[in-house]
Structure formats: structure tokens, C-alpha cells
Amino acid sequence: MPKLNPVVAEVTARIVERSRETRADYLRRMDAARDHGVARAKLSCANWAHAFAGQTVADKLTAMGGKQPNIGIVTAYNDMLSAHQPFERFPAVIREAAREAGATAQVAGGTPAMCDGVTQGRPGMELSLFSRDVIAMSTGVALTHDAFDSVICLGVCDKIVPGLFMGSLAFGHLPVIFAPAGPMPSGIPNAEKARVRALYAQNRIGRAELLESEIGSYHSPGTCTFYGTANSNQMMMEIAGLHMPSTAFVHPETGLRDALTAAAAKRAVELARTGQGRMADVIDEKSIVNMIVALLATGGSTNHAIHLVAMARSAGVLIDWTDMDQLSSVTPLLARVYPNGSADVNAFQAAGGVAFVARELANAGNIHADVQTIMGPGIHHYFQEPSLVDGELVWRDGVVDSLDTDILRPASDPFDREGGLRLVQGDLGRAVIKVSAVKPENRIVEAPAAVFETQEDALQAFKDGRLDRDVIVVLRFQGPKANGMPELHSLSPALGVLQDKGFKVAFVTDGRMSGASGKTPAAIHVSPEALAGGLLSRVQDGDIIRLDPEAGVLTTVGVDLSSRAPASRSPDHASGSSWGYGRELFGAFRHVVSTAEEGASVCFAAPAGGGATWSDTQPDPNVLDRAVDA
Incomplete structure (x- = not known):
């Protein structure tokens, strides 16, 4: 070898x-x-x-x-x-x-x-x-x-x-x-599935047409x-x-x-x-x-x-x-x-x-x-x-040569010289972004923040036309301690529609996105999360955020977050994430879970055997690495 x-x-x-x-x-x-x-x-x-x-x-x-x-x-x-x-x-x-x-x-x-x-x-x-x-x-x-x-x-x-x-x-x-x-x-082509979802997000087709498409995909x-x-x-x-x-x-x-x-x-x-x-x-x-x-x-x-x-x-x-x-x-x-x-x-x-x-x-x-x-x-x-x-x-x-180079390519002639995942960091903490599905011209976004606590609020703003602009949608209080860190894939069609309209659009969250998330740049798993003291809790509507995965940057521009008090989580959202649908059974998990970069686990909230602790092995979230040079 x-x-x-x-x-x-x-x-x-x-x-x-x-x-x-x-x-x-x-x-x-x-x-x-x-x-x-x-x-x-x-x-x-x-x-x-x-x-x-x-x-x-x-x-x-x-x-x-x-x-x-x-x-x-x-x-x-x-x-x-x-x-x-x-x-x-x-x-x-x-x-x-x-x-x-x-x-x-x-x-x-x-x-x-x-x-x-x-x-x-x-x-x-x-x-x-x-x-x-x-x-x-x-x-x-x-x-x-x-x-x-x-x-x-x-x-x-x-x-x-x-x-x-x-x-x-x-x-x-x-x-x-x-x-x-x-x-x-295989069911209906994936491009057709995405097209139908985008039409539904814009209220251009009804639920019956959407359901027919989804059943054709998952069949x-x-x-x-x-x-x-x-x-x-x-x-x-x-x-x-x-x-x-x-x-x-x-x-x-x-x-x-x-x-x-x-x-x-x-x-x-x-x-x-x-x-x-x-x-x-x-x-x-x-x-x-x-x-x-x-x-x-x-x-x-x-x-x-x-x-x-x-x-x-x-x-x-x-x-x-x-x-x-x-x-x-x-x-x-x-x-x-x-x-x-x-x-x-x-x-x-x-x-x-x-x-x-x-x-x-x-x-x-x-x-x-x-x-x-x-x-x-x-x-x-x-x-x-x-x-x-x-x-x-x-x-x-197995085959030595790819049978379809639109799908699989050799290491000597790849689709890209780099892999699909990058670390971004700055004053908002550390996050990851998947860029393999994002076109290069859409990867770098500097735009005003629109801050939300729930997917429902963000989707309502989209439906009302309040996001028809260059925007970085910030969805916080979605980390493991806040509510178990749900996937937020429901936002993907709406964000994709905004991007297709020609706006510069990105997503920043301490929650997760689905493994199916795609063409819109999304800095996810922001750590520390907002509920645990992360500076994402201090971002306000209109703050300029820069997301640049090429330079490894996730930072505010012209804002001193340290001078602000953190926003309080809305009582309705906090209580709503604590009970119902079995959530009341997992209160202890939310209390002891480790951070996203530590695996968001309750099994290994502290290492076994008296060895190195997580704090000994994890990087300082304030170290900017490439972001400093930017």
C-alpha cells in the first residue's frame, strides 16, 4: 500500500x-x-x-x-x-x-x-x-x-x-x-422530490400533492x-x-x-x-x-x-x-x-x-x-x-474503475480536493458545516441576523415574507441541554427557496440538521449552546454575522457580545420542551448531557477510569485558529 x-x-x-x-x-x-x-x-x-x-x-x-x-x-x-x-x-x-x-x-x-x-x-x-x-x-x-x-x-x-x-x-x-x-x-427522482417540497413551502401546491410525492419516495x-x-x-x-x-x-x-x-x-x-x-x-x-x-x-x-x-x-x-x-x-x-x-x-x-x-x-x-x-x-x-x-x-x-463518474470518482480525479465537512469558529463558538452540497458561490455569507427560538416562528416569518432578503437565520436554545438537540430539517425547503430567489442565506444554530440537509450553508451544533452560556444567546436581530467556511470563520461583525446580557429563553418554550410526548422522562438527560463536541452523551458525561477529563482534551472554544487570520 x-x-x-x-x-x-x-x-x-x-x-x-x-x-x-x-x-x-x-x-x-x-x-x-x-x-x-x-x-x-x-x-x-x-x-x-x-x-x-x-x-x-x-x-x-x-x-x-x-x-x-x-x-x-x-x-x-x-x-x-x-x-x-x-x-x-x-x-x-x-x-x-x-x-x-x-x-x-x-x-x-x-x-x-x-x-x-x-x-x-x-x-x-x-x-x-x-x-x-x-x-x-x-x-x-x-x-x-x-x-x-x-x-x-x-x-x-x-x-x-x-x-x-x-x-x-x-x-x-x-x-x-x-x-x-x-x-x-429507488422511488421518484430526488430532484423531483426536492422540487415538490419547495413548491409546498411556497403554498403553490397542496398537501395532497406533497403526500403523493413523499409516498413515491418512501414506498x-x-x-x-x-x-x-x-x-x-x-x-x-x-x-x-x-x-x-x-x-x-x-x-x-x-x-x-x-x-x-x-x-x-x-x-x-x-x-x-x-x-x-x-x-x-x-x-x-x-x-x-x-x-x-x-x-x-x-x-x-x-x-x-x-x-x-x-x-x-x-x-x-x-x-x-x-x-x-x-x-x-x-x-x-x-x-x-x-x-x-x-x-x-x-x-x-x-x-x-x-x-x-x-x-x-x-x-x-x-x-x-x-x-x-x-x-x-x-x-x-x-x-x-x-x-x-x-x-x-x-x-x-469489486470494480477498479467507476461505472458512473457523475456519482463516483477516483482519488486521482475527485469532485473536490477536500472533504465535505469543515469547522467554523469565532466569537459565537465552534460549529461544523457541511459544504459538499453547497455551491462555492453560496458558501460565504455576511448578512443581518434574524433570531428565533422555534422552527415554527422561523417558518412563520418565511411565510409572512419577512425573510425575503439577505439574512442569516439564527435558531437558538436547540442544544442538548435545552431540548435534546432536535434535527431542524423542516427549515431546509424554506431556506432553499430564499436562496433560489437570489438572496444570500445561511443558517446558524446550536441544534442539528438532518443528514439530508443540503444546498444552503448551515453552521450547526454551535458549542457552547445558548442555554449553557454560549454567546449565541447574546445575538440580536440585525447583528451582522459572517459565515465563511473557506476561512473557518463564524463570527459577528462590529458587535461586542461580551457587553450584553444573555437573552432569556421564553417560559413557554422552556416548559414546552420539558413535558409531553415523553419529554418529561428525560429531564435528567438534559441536566447532565455533555456538549455537542463531546458527543452530546449522557453515557460519557465524565470519563471512566480516572483518566484524562474532557476539559483536558477539548480545544478552547475561544481559540480562533484560522478565524484570527481572517
Whole structure:
């Protein structure tokens, strides 16, 4: 393999040094758990009998022999998520494959799985980010039975895979495999979907026409086909070495999907027997860097600027937005998938998919090739693709050349020399912005602020015509402590309409945007958040704000924010975010949650093991870096 890019090497070395204590503490705990022995040797006869009381006679006989592995399945199945509906039948496929391998498999437990598409713009969205940590905890509850020798996780969507990942790492002494369900077939073209949404935002069509378009987009079992957080999850699980290779974007209801699910089960049995491929070894500083780079190279979801921090922390690895920004500066943008282009993930897969991306990044020296995976040492395993030949699963090398250079390009001729995510900072704090879908002429905006506390107020101002001008829409009190940090994708069509009218438009918020957010520049995840003392709370209508991702700048112009008192959150908004739709159950989460750049997590509000603290490892939010030179 070519020599590693020096910036990638430098960032990795910095992460290793920063994580020295926390990573060592994590590995000590995983080694201790491994040394306690295999599951079937630890449980008493009564424990083991309870674990298999509801199983078939054949499985009981296998289990009671005390020599064969038992796979624990953690499933996020429900019928509400089209991506998770196929998981209803996966446990049966896994159990049968385990039996063929002389082992057993059980559903260890289930996790909640919210559909952000259903809760978008609704009060339930305020539980969405917190659901990730609930999923991590419920994964821990499932696996704490300690009756398993390896694990298969069934999850696809936005918070579910990060939560399963975090929870599984608490059992990193075991091999863990993620088995995806795959995307739904393509529906109406993404450009047409965006056009209809823009027409509805302008009151030029009615709800019936909008609903017809949306049903044409989201129409069957499988993942939504745009490249949002769910499909970014799947790409990263492959690059991390936790999938069977090239399994992310195989359709659910196919013979190939079932064969891959069965292969994952048999691989989990093999890893349990050999004692190889434990998750603690697969996920380390190098694999985390690989995940970040692959996300940047494909223009993936901004939600992972938060999720990846929490996911890495679960393995004792400490990363921050500066790491992501520096990696982005040397990562070629290889993919254009909606919302960064017109193609969907099915077209991405047909053009070469993750196997092509993995090979290109490795050959260009942008990712670490010498990583551990569930397939064995080396990222080269993920250059392969599966197919069925006479009913048998066969692995072949993936395509060497992109089959559609409008969707996928080689590292030697990328869409852009830099990745899709950048850090911006200044007197308003630190934030991230996804620029891969924003045209260069729209990226830099200096305009008066229009300040709001709710999406509803901002949308009403749009409908009233009060935003028909150059404007930076500021939506504050949307951070994790304020209301759980909901996605604010409902504003995207309105902002896009303003931009299409020729206005200079941008969005600044301490909340999140959807993984589907696109063409309008948006500085999101502003940290510190307004409720926690961030200076976003001192911005007023009419203040001039400059957002310049090219220079890494997010700052007010000609304003001394330090001389102002912070604005108070409106009582109605504060109380409304505290109760109803289950929000009253999460008051403790809002109280202890860490900042966005710390992963917005309650699981790791303070580091374990007495190692480095978050304050020791996080950058000073007032350090301006590139902004100083601007």
C-alpha cells in the first residue's frame, strides 16, 4: 500500500497520544472480561437452564453440551422504520445458520428505534438524539446476561447504529458483527422530490400533492435511499470492518441478502471459536480515523460530527472537530449522492459502492490499511463484493474503475480536493458545516441576523415574507441541554427557496440538521449552546454575522457580545420542551448531557477510569485558529 498521507498520520498520532490513558483503561477492562472465560463456562447450571428454557430441544442439547458458541442477537426491529421492518425475519435466518455451524443463537434483547422521518418537525424529535444513549444502555442490558460468545447487531438508522456500536463496545471482549437490512428500491427522482417540497413551502401546491410525492419516495421496506445518517452509518460499519464486505446496499428481500445474513452468523460462530476479531481490537484509533475519512470522502451526514465522538469515546478514543476538520482538508470527495448530487444509494452501489471507495482511499494513502476487521487483518477484505452463483455465496474483487463518474470518482480525479465537512469558529463558538452540497458561490455569507427560538416562528416569518432578503437565520436554545438537540430539517425547503430567489442565506444554530440537509450553508451544533452560556444567546436581530467556511470563520461583525446580557429563553418554550410526548422522562438527560463536541452523551458525561477529563482534551472554544487570520 502507498505511504499514509502525512496529515492523516499526524492526526492519528495526536489522537493516540490524547487517548493514551482512556484507551489503556478501556483495553484493561476488556482484557479482564476476556480472561473470565467463555460464556458457557461462566454460568451455573441453573443460569444456563434459564437462558435456554424457551429454546428448541435441539438447541438445548447443543447448549447443554457446554462446548459450542452461543450468539447473542440485539435487534432494533420494528414496523415503524422501513429500514428495520426486514429485521422481523432475520433472527430465524441467523438461528438456522448457527445450527448449521453446530452452534446456537438467541435474541438477547431489543432496543428502541425512532424514525426521524416520522418525528421530523414534531415534539418527538426532541427525544431523538437521547434515544441513541438509551439504545446503548439497552444493548448493555441485553448483553449483560453474559451468556454469549459473539454478538450480531441488527440496526440501520440514524441513532440506532451509533447506539448499538456504543453499547457493544462495553462488551468489546466479544466479536461483534453488524448485519444490515439494505435500501429500498429507488422511488421518484430526488430532484423531483426536492422540487415538490419547495413548491409546498411556497403554498403553490397542496398537501395532497406533497403526500403523493413523499409516498413515491418512501414506498417499501428498506432504508431511505438518500445519503443521510442511516446510509452513512452503513458505509462506516463497512469501513470499520464490522460488516461482511459490501453488504450495506443490498436490497432486503433478495436471496443475496439472506445469504449475507447467514454468512454473518457463521462468521460470528467462527470468530467465537477462534477467539479472534473481538470488537475492542477492531475498533481502535486507526479504524476511527478511517471512519471519519470515509464519511468525509462520501459527503456523509453531519450528525456524525456528534455521533462519532461518542462512538469513539466508547472505545476509549478521544476525538474532536479539529481532527475532523484537518482530515477533511486532505480527503478527496469521491461521491456525489443526494443531497450532494442527484443519484441515490442504489446508483452509488451500482457505480462501485463502498468497495470502490475503500480501495481508492487505501491506494491514495488516505486511510489506514493495516487495521483489524471481522474478516481478518487488513482493509483489503473490503475491496470485495458478494454475489450468488448457483445458490452459493461467492466473493469477487469489486470494480477498479467507476461505472458512473457523475456519482463516483477516483482519488486521482475527485469532485473536490477536500472533504465535505469543515469547522467554523469565532466569537459565537465552534460549529461544523457541511459544504459538499453547497455551491462555492453560496458558501460565504455576511448578512443581518434574524433570531428565533422555534422552527415554527422561523417558518412563520418565511411565510409572512419577512425573510425575503439577505439574512442569516439564527435558531437558538436547540442544544442538548435545552431540548435534546432536535434535527431542524423542516427549515431546509424554506431556506432553499430564499436562496433560489437570489438572496444570500445561511443558517446558524446550536441544534442539528438532518443528514439530508443540503444546498444552503448551515453552521450547526454551535458549542457552547445558548442555554449553557454560549454567546449565541447574546445575538440580536440585525447583528451582522459572517459565515465563511473557506476561512473557518463564524463570527459577528462590529458587535461586542461580551457587553450584553444573555437573552432569556421564553417560559413557554422552556416548559414546552420539558413535558409531553415523553419529554418529561428525560429531564435528567438534559441536566447532565455533555456538549455537542463531546458527543452530546449522557453515557460519557465524565470519563471512566480516572483518566484524562474532557476539559483536558477539548480545544478552547475561544481559540480562533484560522478565524484570527481572517
